[in-house]
Amino acid sequence: MLDLVRSIRPTSAEIGAWNTELATATPEEVLTWGAAQWNHHMALTCSFGGPAGMVLLDMIVKVAPATPALYIDTGVLFPETYALIEQVEQHYGIQLAVSNPHRTIAEQEAVEGPALWTRDPNRCCAVRKVQPLAETLLPFDAWITGLRRDNGSTRAQAQLVEWSTKYQLVKLNPLVAWTERDVWRYIHAHKVLYNPLLDQGYTSIGCAPCTRLPTSDDPRSGRWVGFGKTECGLHLEPEASGVALAG
Numbered sequence: 001m002l003d004l005v006r007s008i009r010p011t012s013a014e015i016g017a018w019n020t021e022l023a024t025a026t027p028e029e030v031l032t033w034g035a036a037q038w039n040h041h042m043a044l045t046c047s048f049g050g051p052a053g054m055v056l057l058d059m060i061v062k063v064a065p066a067t068p069a070l071y072i073d074t075g076v077l078f079p080e081t082y083a084l085i086e087q088v089e090q091h092y093g094i095q096l097a098v099s100n101p102h103r104t105i106a107e108q109e110a111v112e113g114p115a116l117w118t119r120d121p122n123r124c125c126a127v128r129k130v131q132p133l134a135e136t137l138l139p140f141d142a143w144i145t146g147l148r149r150d151n152g153s154t155r156a157q158a159q160l161v162e163w164s165t166k167y168q169l170v171k172l173n174p175l176v177a178w179t180e181r182d183v184w185r186y187i188h189a190h191k192v193l194y195n196p197l198l199d200q201g202y203t204s205i206g207c208a209p210c211t212r213l214p215t216s217d218d219p220r221s222g223r224w225v226g227f228g229k230t231e232c233g234l235h236l237e238p239e240a241s242g243v244a245l246a247g
């Protein structure tokens with residue numbers, strides 16, 4: 001297992017006070033507050049699939065541009081996603097940090113056989129997403145995510161500020177109370193770049209082999225179709241995920 005133990009951990013009372021203090025703050029105000037609190041020890045992750053991450057990236061460039069922005073390259077993202085990453089770097093004049101799994105797809109296939117995602121998607125997500133993210137977040141004390149309560153039942157209890165036991169840092173979810181409509185209103189108002197697959201009917205976009213058009217009203221119903229899996233594990237805490245970080 002990775003050693004994720006850190007020395008600085010806010011108390012539950014501190015986190016509760018922050019949630020109260022920021023209850024009526026705009027996402028930009030939350031990000032500005034976070035930058036003052038953690039400075040360059042706070043990082044933003046973006047999947048370049050969903051629109052919420054694009055909104056946060058646009059906001060962070062404007063209100064706290066020194067904040068590191070990073071993404072996980074599983075090696076099997078959609079071509080449209082890779083193209084968007086390049087466009088974003090050019091558009092904002094920024095260099096995104098990339099987090100890679102320990103093994104390339106070819107190396108993984110040599111050791112574990114072809115298309116691990118068709119046989120054990122939990123393990124595939126653990127080694128291609130969760131472990132790289134955990135390692136990338138090690139230097140940071142706070143992590144900005146695009147989590148929203150309306151993403152689905154697994155995220156309905158998300159708070160603006162949370163402690164992550166899995167990553168041993170503070171999670172800052174500035175858009176937690178926003179709706180899909182709020183997100184798109186911001187995107188159109190600020191002409192924010194977004195993944196063109198969203199215009200083709202995709203409502204949740206991850207790795208290409210595990211993403212289909214939605215099969216129901218649940219926006220995440222097109223992910224891991226046939227597996228009864230709705231989360232990659234990035235946002236599941238240990239007691240709920242059953243996914244080990246090491247692997």
Ligand code: SF4
Binds near residue numbers: 124
């Ligand atoms: S989404 Fe699919 S391909 Fe991507 S890491 Fe998870 S199981 Fe593997």
